[in-house]
Amino acid sequence: MHVPTAPEATVLTRLTREQRAAALEEMNREEGLDILVVGGGITGAGIALDAASRGLRTGVVEMGDWASGTSSWSSKLVHGGLRYLYQLDLPLVREALSERGRLLETIAPHLVKAQPFLWPLTHHCERSYSAVGVGVYDALALAGARGHRTVPIQKHLGRKGARALAPALDPSTLIGAIRFYDARVDDARLVIDLIRTAVGLGALAASRARVTGFLKDARGTVTGAAVTDLETGATHEIRAARTINATGVWTEDTQNLATDAGGLKVLASKGVHIVVPKAAIDAETGIFLRTEKSVLFIIPWPRYWVIGTTDTPWTEDVAKPVATAADIDYILQHANEVLSRPLSRDDIIGVYAGLRPLLQPRLKPGADNRLAASTKVSREHTVTRVAPGLTAIAGGKLTTYRVMAADAVDHALGEALARAHPSATARLPLVGAAGYRALAARAGAIARERGWTLARVTHLLDRYGDELPALLDSIDDDPSLGRPLGEAPAFLRAEVAWAVTHEGAAHLDDVLLRRVRLDIEHRDRGLG
Structure with a gap:
């Protein structure tokens, strides 16, 4: 091939x-x-x-x-699923961690980024069982990558070390933290x-x-x-x-x-996330919390934080899931349990809801029972x-x-x-991936050549990978494309043009919701 x-x-x-x-x-x-x-x-x-x-x-x-x-309304995480460890579902976790390694290393290194998280500890007894869980997580990741480490292993921190990385953590209940790594991605x-x-x-x-x-x-x-x-x-x-x-x-x-x-019986489960500005939480890492129902992630992106998720049944129109006041209360309540400055509704700049398909195999009345033998069910x-x-x-x-x-x-x-005809995707880089690292090594030189900040070049590399030279060529052909968007200066006009000429955007929503994602980081959903 x-x-x-x-x-x-x-x-x-x-x-x-x-x-x-x-x-x-x-x-x-x-x-x-x-x-x-x-x-x-x-x-x-x-x-x-x-x-x-x-x-x-x-x-x-x-x-x-x-x-x-x-697929555009997920937590935007590439992870093994720490919560599955506590359900003793080791094969599932190992499979997911193996895939995380492939995405980080080969398939999409321009899009998938290693992300540190702090797991705040509030009782001394938490450290031992949490450390065992994260230790198994690290071991499964190493085994899935055939001994190759794709992210750093866990690190134990005291109260002082935890607050050095995340001053936003409330010191009154904090006794320390465990730092571990997963990864994040722009899902769309x-x-x-x-x-x-x-x-x-x-x-x-x-x-x-x-x-x-x-x-x-x-x-x-x-x-x-x-x-x-x-x-x-x-x-x-x-x-x-x-x-x-x-x-x-x-x-x-x-x-x-x-x-x-x-066929399949699918039940829709709603997951809600809120988005707050980067300045709302003073931290250098993400934050991971266990809740009475599941887990909650506070996930850093360059200009904002994504916090979620919920897990509740949805029986209305699957094309239009919406967040309720109770969903937002749940997220704020659990996030505020560890933050020294509580978040309020006034901090929220975006809210989104997605539906996860929960399923079980089924045969409808009158079905051919031979179809049951052709069903493969994984966890x-x-x-x-x-x-x-x-x-x-x-x-x-x-x-x-x-x-x-x-x-x-x-x-x-x-x-x-x-x-x-076996699958050939295990080591197949996606568009933008193959030459990404070589180009990333030249990021400083590109910034100097263009008169841009390193942050600008990194932003473009992490979206377009080794297609960046083609994007730059489009700016050379039409210098107006090199100007930032008026109300969203982190993005260039060239990115909107590229969304139309290379990424299939046909309508304004396609650009704002799934190409440049302004909808979740601006209160006006990018329409300004």
Whole structure:
């Protein structure tokens, strides 16, 4: 498999209106696809890349913008899940930590960043059991990376050391802390880079293309999907040997288009986060808290903090989850238990809610019991054959998207074909990743050449990786693109242009919500 160089990738992976229209036209051809993926969140994007990396003729359609559902409203963490350790789910934690290492080292080092967290301790007895848990966490990460350390190991701190890193911690109850590492990522950018990388390997990708039904042959086998272009109203019949439903909280709605007898039962769980300005919390690290229900993260980003999450059932419109006063109270209450200056609603500059698909396999009344044998259930995700020719996957988490994708494609292909066409994504860098470190080593020189701050260059490198030279070329061609956005000076006009010319942004929301993310760091959601 040829991995394109950075200049090649920038051209080959462009998501544009023209590329989208051509993809729909190509998918509509009589010869059809090997794999059609329905859903353009982290799971569907991962599946599209996995299938394309195997040399399969692949198409992916998404009814909204890429990552416009759950995948842009996560905690934005790449982590093993410390809470699973206390449930003794060591295999799950090891798998997630192994994937964290791959993302940090090879797959997306420009997007995924090691992030230190402090676990504040308020009782001396906490130190021993917390240290054991974090120690196992470190050991599993090391084992998953085959002895290669991808983040520093835990460090024990007294009260003074903890407050040196996080003066915001309340000293009246603090007896010390444990520092450990996980990682953070811009979730929407990760999805977009997955789609772009898949397109670079030959996948056909179209957003705002809704599946309205499934095609079937005389025996009832699913042979593709009927798709409506939501931009033009045109309809397409996309034929595929195998179709994979990766629509998250829309899983049941999608599978019901094919059958009323079997499939996955998905329950939506709402996760709410609040966003506060960087100045609201005086700390150099993130903060990790255990709550009576789960855990709470206080996560640093360059200009703000993301704090969450909640975990409550959601039975209303899955397209429009909203935070309640109780959700915000819960987050503020638990964050304020360790902060010397309590946060209030006045500190909040943004709130967002996403839905996590919680699931269990099910067979509807009248289902063919033979379908039960074709269900693979992991601790976090499930893959099943809903009907002949149609596979569904749901559950899981952002960190393990690659494993989920490989499982879904393996399941859809069947054992023999999966062996003949194995997954090739374990060491496949995403667009922007391959030359990132070499370019990052020149960040200071680039800053001097451009008359920019190092922070400006680092910001661009951490978003565009080795595509930065192409972005700079666009500024050289049109110097006005080198000017900062008026009300958001951390971003250049070139970034908005790039979102349209390379990242598939077709509407203002696409830019503000999923490309430059101004919606969560400005009270006016970036409209100023």
